[in-house]
Amino acid sequence: MDxxxxxxxxxxxxxxxxxxxxxxxxxxxxxVGLAKQDSPFIIPHCIARRTTQFSKLNVQDQLLNSQxxxxxxxxxxxxxDVIASLLKIPFLDEEVxxxxxxxxxxxxxxxNLQNTRKxxxxxxxxxxxxDIHSSVAPESSMDKSFINESxxxxxxxxxxxxxxxxxKFRAVICGEExxxxxxxxxxCLRRPIRRGxxxxxxxxxxxxVLEDLHALWDWILSDKLHISHQERSLYSAILxxxxxxxxxxxxxxxxxxxxxxxxxxxxxxxxxxxxxxxNGLSTACVVNMGAxxxxxxxxxxxxxxxxxxKTLPFGGEDISRCLLWTQRHHQTWPQIRTDILTKPIDxxxxxxxxxxxxxxxxxxxxxxxxxxxxxxxxxxxSHKTRLxxxxxxxxxxxxxxxLIPDLYPPPPRSWFHDYEDMLEDTWHVEFPRRPDxxxxxxxxxxxxxxxxxxxxxxxxxxxxxxxxxxxxxITSSILSTGRIxxxxxxxxxxxxxxxxxxxxxxxxxxxxxxxxxxxxxxAIDTVEVLQSRTNPTFVSWKGGAILGVLxxxxxxWIHREDWTRNGIHIGSGRKYKDSYFLQAQAMCYINS
Numbered sequence: 001m002d003x004x005x006x007x008x009x010x011x012x013x014x015x016x017x018x019x020x021x022x023x024x025x026x027x028x029x030x031x032v033g034l035a036k037q038d039s040p041f042i043i044p045h046c047i048a049r050r051t052t053q054f055s056k057l058n059v060q061d062q063l064l065n066s067q068x069x070x071x072x073x074x075x076x077x078x079x080x081d082v083i084a085s086l087l088k089i090p091f092l093d094e095e096v097x098x099x100x101x102x103x104x105x106x107x108x109x110x111x112n113l114q115n116t117r118k119x120x121x122x123x124x125x126x127x128x129x130x131d132i133h134s135s136v137a138p139e140s141s142m143d144k145s146f147i148n149e150s151x152x153x154x155x156x157x158x159x160x161x162x163x164x165x166x167x168k169f170r171a172v173i174c175g176e177e178x179x180x181x182x183x184x185x186x187x188c189l190r191r192p193i194r195r196g197x198x199x200x201x202x203x204x205x206x207x208x209v210l211e212d213l214h215a216l217w218d219w220i221l222s223d224k225l226h227i228s229h230q231e232r233s234l235y236s237a238i239l240x241x242x243x244x245x246x247x248x249x250x251x252x253x254x255x256x257x258x259x260x261x262x263x264x265x266x267x268x269x270x271x272x273x274x275x276x277x278x279n280g281l282s283t284a285c286v287v288n289m290g291a292x293x294x295x296x297x298x299x300x301x302x303x304x305x306x307x308x309x310k311t312l313p314f315g316g317e318d319i320s321r322c323l324l325w326t327q328r329h330h331q332t333w334p335q336i337r338t339d340i341l342t343k344p345i346d347x348x349x350x351x352x353x354x355x356x357x358x359x360x361x362x363x364x365x366x367x368x369x370x371x372x373x374x375x376x377x378x379x380x381x382s383h384k385t386r387l388x389x390x391x392x393x394x395x396x397x398x399x400x401x402x403l404i405p406d407l408y409p410p411p412p413r414s415w416f417h418d419y420e421d422m423l424e425d426t427w428h429v430e431f432p433r434r435p436d437x438x439x440x441x442x443x444x445x446x447x448x449x450x451x452x453x454x455x456x457x458x459x460x461x462x463x464x465x466x467x468x469x470x471x472x473x474i475t476s477s478i479l480s481t482g483r484i485x486x487x488x489x490x491x492x493x494x495x496x497x498x499x500x501x502x503x504x505x506x507x508x509x510x511x512x513x514x515x516x517x518x519x520x521x522x523a524i525d526t527v528e529v530l531q532s533r534t535n536p537t538f539v540s541w542k543g544g545a546i547l548g549v550l551x552x553x554x555x556x557w558i559h560r561e562d563w564t565r566n567g568i569h570i571g572s573g574r575k576y577k578d579s580y581f582l583q584a585q586a587m588c589y590i591n592s
Contacts, residue, residue, distance in 0.1 A: 018034065020036075020237075021035075021236070021237050022237075022240065023238065024040070025241070026045060027193045027290060028315075029499075031537075031541040046178045046191045049173075050170070050187060059188075060203055075401040079396070080092045080402060086395075090364075123380070124182050127170055128167045128170065172219070174220070179347070180345050182377040194292065195313060196244030196293035197245070214261070236263055236557070238266070238548035239269070240274045241271065242270075242288075242290075243272055254266055264560055267551065268556075271286075271497075272288065272304055275540045276299045277547055279530070283489055285297075286497060287470070289497070293312070294315055296309065296310040307480055308477045310466050312470065316354070316499050316500045318404075319394055319397075321340065326388075332388050334385055336381070338373070349374075355499075357390045358393055364388070365388075366390065368385075370383065370384050397506075398469040471510065474517075494510065502537065
């Protein structure tokens with residue numbers, strides 16, 4: 001402990017972080033890297049498998065019927081007009097008179113794209129293995145599977161192009177490449193996590209979800225981190241889980257890490273707590289705005305307060321969808337077939353446009369941009385156009401009816417009634433103090449080291465999604481703490497994380513709207529969003545690295561042998577309790 005008080009954090013990360021892999025899975029992206037790294041790899045959390053069952057790209061987890069009802073259309077349009085009034089821009093159906101620049105421009109195939117990366121088109125993924133003999137490494141089972149099938153189009157004929165008979169389809173394609181596969185190619189795209197949960201449905205069974213997660217993470221470890229299968233047992237994994245995950249989901253993922261990927265040990269931390277460590281805080285209201293889910297939770301002195309959690313079923317991808325709807329309504333979108341359901345490459349384009357041009361500020365926000373069309377396997381087309389009302393889509397965070405309800409079905413909730421769960425016989429049991437436990441680690445003495453036997457035990461409650469906007473969720477979360485001193489501190493310690501947190505103008509918008517959302521009878525008159533010291537996109541990953549390094553070797557770590565045996569540490573009375581609260585007693589560490 002004396003060493004921990006004197007050591008420089010970067011030195012500690014360097015010393016202990018070389019064999020710690022930090023994994024922060026999200027719905028749309030996964031952040032993975034060694035704890036000693038300054039930043040993680042951020043990889044689209046999807047996988048495409050070669051299929052013979054479909055004639056074109058099939059997105060297995062999508063809900064095909066995305067037609068809106070008349071009531072939903074009306075709610076969306078009403079929300080637009082409310083936002084337009086606040087931003088002092090024309091209402092939805094008002095024409096903008098005397099515009100000095102034409103609303104639409106034509107296709108510009110020869111457009112000069114040299115300096116603006118945001119205007120560079122994505123390219124279609126090459127789905128073939130170029131050289132069978134040199135394209136794979138012997139150690140990677142994932143790469144070996146790439147060559148499992150021949151494309152024999154002219155077998156038995158006198159083809160003048162014999163190379164066609166030798167071309168091989170890649171059996172599995174991961175990450176961004178999976179999103180850039182042409183819809184005409186024989187692949188099935190899957191996203192193992194959707195809207196903050198394992199993406200289990202009648203069309204995507206649990207076993208397939210888990211197999212896809214294993215294959216995807218195995219590829220990342222081999223291809224990105226260059227950790228071979230033989231070396232995995234020399235590494236430990238730090239799993240930084242979203243607040244939305246249920247205990248069974250975490251249990252299944254731990255099995256992938258320890259049983260399938262063969263890490264020697266693993267530890268679980270939740271995103272909200274890791275985020276405060278990543279920014280060198282101990283108390284904050286953490287607002288995590290990801291691609292598909294927004295969650296709010298309060299942390300006090302390094303302890304997550306479970307009753308403050310709020311989950312909102314929208315995120316950055318919904319803002320991107322709203323951007324497309326807004327442009328189509330104003331007829332500024334080119335006459336091209338943009339369909340994010342069947343062409344994930346279109347969602348990549350919309351996400352880039354959102355990041356480049358959307359911001360929150362008063363007045364009309366227009367921009368000249370290049371929009372790309374992706375038709376089958378043809379080269380992308382470039383269309384220069386003037387996008388308008390670019391400040392409206394991000395305001396959907398505060399007026400979620402603008403973003404419309406979810407296009408995707410939620411997982412069947414009955415799956416989470418885990419009758420084989422190891423919690424069953426220990427849930428309401430008070431664990432006696434172990435004879436070998438030092439005084440400082442027994443509950444009630446505030447040292448805060450994460451010991452298995454002194455976690456508080458809470459009754460399970462379903463994690464409900466809130467049907468409110470961001471300001472109301474933050475306000476409700478903080479007020480639910482019930483203590484005026486803590487409430488005042490939290491309202492001045494709001495931390496925005498996730499990719500959406502980088503939206504221009506979001507911080508003052510959150511401060512203003514949260515202040516207005518506080519009931520007049522509450523004695524609170526100040527709201528402040530803290531500037532993030534670490535990139536908000538991966539601050540939870542960074543905090544997970546710090547927590548893992550500080551805590552390495554202590555009892556919160558789960559060892560592979562114990563887990564694969566039956567999840568119980570024989571002889572100690574230690575059991576795998578609800579993962580959501582595993583870190584409730586985590587050490588408070590200020591990264592100064």
